[in-house]
Amino acid sequence: MKTVRIIGVTEHFNLPWHLAIEEGAFEERGIDLVWTDIPEGTGKMSEMLQQNETDLAIILTEGIIKSISNGNPVKIVQEYVSSPLLWGIHVRQDSPHESISDLEKEEIAISRMGSGSHLMATVHAKKKGWDIDSLQFKIINNLDGALENFDKGSDAYFMWEHFTTKPWVDNGTLKRLGDFPTPWPCFVIAATQTFITQSGSLLNHILEVINTYTLEFKSIPSIDRTLANRYGQKLEDIRSWLSKTRWGQNQLRQETVDEVQIQLKHLNQIEEVMPASNFLLD
Template sequence: MPLRIGYVREHFSSPLLQFAEADEGRTIALVECPSGTGQLISRLTKDEIDVAMQLCDHTTQLGRISRLGSGSQTMAYVMGFQQGWPSESMNFQVNNDIRGLIDSVNDHSTAAFMWEWFTTKPWLDSGEVRFIGSVPTPWPSWLVAAQPSVNTEALKQFLTTLSSYVRSFDSAESRATKNVNFIKSRFGYGEEDIEAWMKTVGYPQDCLTIPKDVLMNTLSVLENAGVVKSPEGGFTVERFIDPKVVKLA
């Protein structure tokens, strides 16, 4: 049975989409989760997907979120920490997806929201929203999470194959030609916007290797933002990976 891969259909997912297109359902089946990280976590918890490809990169606009536990909520906490706001004073209304968030600022039921910059830009161009600031994520954009019951070898094979598509997408040749055409045809973005985005983004070369300092820095930021609480004695970074699948670097 193919692995059920939950994902958000955004330009960041292009290597995964190229993988799925070539795979033709033999080893993976994509399950779209338009509401983002919160929906991915929910479906993973309910065993509706085997693997969650979570995008944690939100570099924009506060008040409304897509779902509880979403990147839009987490980044709001990060922004609050940066501004010195107590996390317990931050309250949120859920609007499910980007469309709901856009509608909420236009009907004045909320003042602002946070979403990834280039994903939001088409609505900026159409005049439906305006940018008021940015909050860069203090961690890499992607997280891959899987059900504990997922076959280890199948998961390793998925990550190995995905790595090859990521490296191809990240190559200088693809950046100059193929990527622009692929993203333009799949998402309708203008070439100028795609080229600008390509200059700001990088991809890991090996999805089976996780830098230890990345995990520790991420946990530190989340703890300071009040999102997670460190156990007595501090975090043990090895608890956050499956050593049968990936390795720390």
């Protein structure tokens, strides 16, 4: 049995992985796939990939492209979620802010520099025509850190996945002022160059298993109830999320890599636009 380390966020997108592990689908291929939740998100996962603390990661597209551009020896193996991520834009419930236009000069709470919450806040500000050079960020590590920051009366705003934060919007902890979808497929599977070189055949087996699960995921009986129960979501919210979400089984398109890089360069997050082959596993 070969041990393979994989990391991802603690969110409903990743249930296909957990089901496959629990049902022994990887073990049947001689693989002990060890999953670790990383609530800090993309920035932390990029660091773990670079330091060979994991073999694989389910990670935000823009985050890993930025990390690879900055020298992380990692490759994108394929898309994982092909649909956009819907980022909710949140303030504390008793905030005086009532619209997104109120937020132009406010501090932005992010998990860490280079994270999805950092990059998408910058993409959003650029789209709104705000001065991205004057943006100010406060690092809060994860969702719990954001909630603690708001509890102390912070006037910052915080961007995080819409349905993950919805329970706190529903219970009155957070106020959502709007949403901002990513303009590209949101999650990819990334692998370290070491793992690709040493365990290419294992990688193929892992992809065969997870692609089977994601192809069949929406047709699993009562999958909406399973998701709602496991992730503490309302059934109607899960059904809405499922209707918007598409899992992918193919490599990320070169045009998408180019588009993300162009955006990141405009935001001064990377120095140059490089060939897509620098990012994608052949």
